[in-house]
Amino acid sequence: MSIFSILSQKPWTSDQAKIDDKHSGKSSSMPLPRVALYVSMVVMGVLFTLFSVAYIGRMAYGDWRVLPEPPLLWFNSLVILMSSFAFHKATLSLKENNNRRTREYLFLAGALTLGFITGQLFVWRELVSFGYFVSTNPSYAFFYLLTALHILHLLGGLIAWLFVVYKSFIAENESSNFPLSVNLCAIYWHFLLMVWLILFTMLLLT
């Protein structure tokens, strides 16, 4: 039901009451963790959007210097893309009830994520070795800030990932919400992949 039709209801009328009395009380049939993830992703989206707006706003000032693009960033992007793909494969394996394969893809996704984070830290080291410190120019400051924020979100995701891996070992997934957990992790990783690709594009365009 659209928000407009909800807002146009007249709850005091007896005709509407007949419909309302049968309402389950839920606005969506989605399970709670899924709703929670979607709402959280909206908040995170707002956060990254505002940082991006600040980034674009600050770019307009004369002292802005173009950020060097270490080639390692391309490699890291490929790694995070692969980790997202591994999560996707994990959800597909789950549909085939292949739990062993699911677990393998989960491990692969986690390892690739750790690889991405390590890669980003190497990029930082490279920039520092060239003398591009956080206080050298706002473009570098934004780079460190945005990548750090993105890494923090991935680390948060890795905590959830640990729980999912743990669940995968419990007696052939007796836990009924295991498929949902894998699915939500995959969605979160796709989201963070999108965020990274947007940030990376923004960095390239400067």
Place this chain on the structure above:
Amino acid sequence: MSESIIPESELEEVELYHPKSWWTEKVFSQDAKLIAIQYGLTAFAIGFVALVLSWFMRIQIAFPEMAIISEGTYYQFITMHGMIMVVYLLTALFLGAFGNYLIPLMVGARDMVFPYLNMVSYWTYLVAVLVLFVSFFTPGGPTGAGWTLYPPQAILGGTPGQETGIVLMLVSLCIFIVGFTMGGLNYVITVLQARTRGMTLMRMPLTVWGIFTATVLALFAFPALFVSAVMMLFDKLLMTSFFMPALVEFGENLSYGGGSPILFQHLFWFFGHPEVYIVALPAFGIVSDLISIHARKNIFGFRMMVWAIVGIGALSFIVWAHHMYVSGMNPYFGFFFATTTLIIAVPTALKVYNWILTLWKGNIHLTIPMLFCLGFIVTFLNGGLTGLFLGNVIVDVPLSDTYFVVAHFHMVMGIAPVLVILGAIYHWYPLITGKMLHDGMGRFHFWITFVGSYLIYFPMHYLGFIGVPRRYYEMGQTEALYTSSAADLNVFITIAALAVGFAQLVFIYNVFWSAKNGKVAEKNPWKSTSLEWQTPEQPPIHGNFGKELPVVYRWAYDYSVPGAEDDFIPQDVPNEKVKLAEGYTELGVEKT
């Protein structure tokens, strides 16, 4: 029995967390009701600190020759008073305290959907409050940058608290936002997904609508404060230049350069203006319910009230730059934001009309909650009307940075929401404690608070008109620019402020005294329809609704329904169980 009645056994049960020790029951509780009380007590404690700061400021302004505090301390007190009142008191009270207590009870849920996260949310809030409070005791003291924390001055030498105070303020805000986000997720998802059978969104009381919409606003707006706080922390600690332009300080070139203080202002007010409505929308919702209950009449224009809440929420994101007319931004921007500001006055005025039309021909009971509601309506109207002055660029420019602005925002988002909070406490205190607050002390509290607030803030409009600037520690030689009445008025305002402060002490005494000695409240003492009063126990116990969740059959405003014997029909009573008044065959149908 009509076919619309749903057998209660069909209701889905919710798995509830049960505490296993005293610590998990009384301290690290996951019960939203206790979390609400923890939020409330913490918010009031830190709010009281902010109130005491205001007394010092008022004494200083009235009697500058006493020099009760130094210039630096004055700025620090202004800053802490403002930030504590807006964020740590009002936001935490409306969303953390009222949200936690009322949402699950009013929508017919056993608890919030994520109780553990809810608990963590409170403790994170407490850490934020403590980090802020600690800044009073650090070298240099708390920040004196003004509650808006504008760079570059906020982090430069010469501004009080620039050593550690500003860092602690920014860190505290970040912690607060993280904590709030956890709570906010809970409030939004509980409203969307944990309502009981029959509780459609449009059957929810306006209190829940107000808190729900304000939470959505906060989830969108607080990230802007987070972004600005993190970037300013970088500027302060890592010497970046996000907001800091090239500067010479005490004859020395600083390493900053090129940053934009205006960018900070845009980010800050993108949060700051919705923040006004984060505080106002729950107040609107609560006051609507209280007026309806204490006037024994359904709310006038219910749908419009919901639309207005949603409309105000949406519009609040496109008015932020009316706080920046004198920042040097493009005048065309000013034109746009003045227009949107005037537009947002439309749904706001609509709400005021509807409150008045609800009162019209109502069976008005002048209970203490109702007195506070009536006080709110006129105060909000006053504050709103001066908002129309300040929303227009050409009027704002001369009035900016004068006491007119201080009067405006204290009326509209200081006194007005506080009156609602106080009214709401008098209204729900019997539910929370099972006792009634003492009536005599309550009436004394109301009249001193209400009349006193007008004695404080009405004269400030005049001070603003004659050009007395805000934020001044003392008038000094500038006093010659104003009539002597300015100084006399400042003395008068201070006396009124101290009297209002004293009345709050009476209120605090009443809250603690009545919890022990108050009259035992009868069940549902205000004869309200909403679900929080229909629990088997009063105060409600863990799980809220006994063995089975209630089923909802009507909206929350069935007061004085023709044909019903009582002048209210609770939401969980089906038509078939309503006692009919003599001479009626069914609700609204008289015997022929």
